[in-house]
Amino acid sequence: VVEEALKHREIKGVYGLVHGIEGALGEDLVDLTRASAAVLQGLRETPGSALGSCRHKLSEEDYARIVEVFRAHDVRYFVYIGGNDSMDTCHRIASLAEAENYEIRVMGAPKTIDNDLVRTDHCPGYGSAARFIALATMDAGRDLEAMCTFDKVTILETMGRNAGWLTAAAVLGKREPRDPPHLVYVPERPLDEQVFLKRVQEICEDLGYAFVVVCEGVRDPSGTFVVEAGAPMRTDAFGHRLVTLTSGTAHYLAGRVREELGLQARHVKPDTVQRSSSACASGTDREEAYRCGAAAVAHAVKGDVGAMVTLVREPGAKYRCSTGLAPLEEVANAQKKLPDAFINPEGDFVTDAFRAYALPLIGDPLPEYVRLDVPRVERRMGG
């Protein structure tokens, strides 16, 4: 956004909102033209939002205040980066500015590891988090396989409020049936605890161990969050339930495996590391994130308004994406879930169609781990 804005003579300054829309409310703006080229370059490799993020649910008064602040600083272009809540904020600001005859070109730039924005093929942030989950599954899976005379079950918990995109990414390194994961539970399908326990037992009998990946937001057949069986829930300012603040879905299910099946079970909760790991970042994702920000500015300068930049996958076998636009009103608050074609009929794994969709997004090929498939030495003793 900054580098593209500096290319256009009609843009006289570039301000950043500190902690997103809270920075507008508090008139807390910074001068991004003062960032050195080295810092701007370094931001591409630095996790987290350098300007800060927020989870503030705006009131009607807030919106009026934001337009006043923009007017006071003669802000005529506004790019807001985020997921569907941010696009809702963005859309409301555009509407109010229009109603008040304040001329401003509002553009959204997509960014969410949840990958649940509609109208875009995928969202910047997803490819990198997906790569982390794919690698963590491959790695912790090999750990379990080595330890399976002792540990029998590992349950890895991924983020994902209502959509299983990130959870599904756990399969991207799987090449053969014994590879992890063996079960994948996404919020688009219910998790029936008895069926889950039966499947875990069957897989352990077959392979000697079972690796399960579960979304934090998975629900039981009655629609209740599985994690609610374990701990009380909290909600954020948007009224979303915050399952990550409890002990977690994986922790609860690992306890059930120990209690009901008598099998040693671990839970892995990478939490915010899954969305911030620079070592696991996808080069494709980095490049597309940069391109979306630049496109948001370029479109605004050309006169577009009230839209979010989208990523559009080109037809053909070789992966290529261009950018497009979608109206903010269509993107705001809508959620794209995993389509049925990406989930198996049993609701406990994802399909090859999902793999084909997600593999190009995670960047470099995943490592190829080996196994010691060498012959046994003939026995010479009894017993």
Next chain:
Amino acid sequence: VVEEALKHREIKGVYGLVHGIEGALGEDLVDLTRASAAVLQGLRETPGSALGSCRHKLSEEDYARIVEVFRAHDVRYFVYIGGNDSMDTCHRIASLAEAENYEIRVMGAPKTIDNDLVRTDHCPGYGSAARFIALATMDAGRDLEAMCTFDKVTILETMGRNAGWLTAAAVLGKREPRDPPHLVYVPERPLDEQVFLKRVQEICEDLGYAFVVVCEGVRDPSGTFVVEAGAPMRTDAFGHRLVTLTSGTAHYLAGRVREELGLQARHVKPDTVQRSSSACASGTDREEAYRCGAAAVAHAVKGDVGAMVTLVREPGAKYRCSTGLAPLEEVANAQKKLPDAFINPEGDFVTDAFRAYALPLIGDPLPEYVRLDVPRVERRMGG
């Protein structure tokens, strides 16, 4: 081990024990000379023990059986890879073979992310796990900093039974006071809950957020595991308490922060990912691990017996390590804890002396993240 063994004509075959010493008890041996060069090369990049690990506490009968199995297969060199329990196993087998006049050259090769073997500067495995923890702290720390209008405290839990080596590694990416971590709790010092809460509050008042790293095995001033306040404990076959099977120390402490300070707190539990992440592996660690295995074989061929290979840091500013030997009886069951010089007087952080010790072990330099330290835009509005 395999590649070095194949260089020596006096060695006619190379067998692998499937799941460690359990493979000896069950006469479950594989022929490692049948592994292709590509597989042997691939093992260097593959997480987990390709032969499998175990946690079997050997009985007197077991030891006799192992020597019988070795005799039946004419095993004359034995390299066992692991931590202090494995070195104890190794030492007992060497003693029994000697008592029974069975000629076998038993060597230990060090390998433990706990880094708690005595007589060696450090242990293969540690540098890579330390790199993961250093990166996870840098990454999740930036996530917290961005989210600090909402999340206030992140508590990351590392492995470590009784020694804080891995926990301490969280500081290796810290360059200035606002960088994570802000508090580090190792098992060598008690964690007083009231003092902990006070420090978290002070840091939050100062910075707006606090990043805490805690060892799973940390205890309160009475000597009780902190995690015991949260969940019942289990023990393994060696009688070690298995804190990782409960909800965890970080989960418990995050709950206390929420309850007592009213601050939003998350816990991160990388669990087995911290010891298996190939993306975070240290090149130095990989090279030294290979060298320790080769040295174990080379020493055995030369006639050494009953010893563990050690890493010996050479004097001088530039990091270099050679290999040495230590008697198994001195290594078996002993634990090297963090020395006092590596822990601050308050017992809630580690010193520059620790950084100097650990930095060379984690391989390539850690990434240099940037911050947007740009000037504020002058306010034009009231309020």
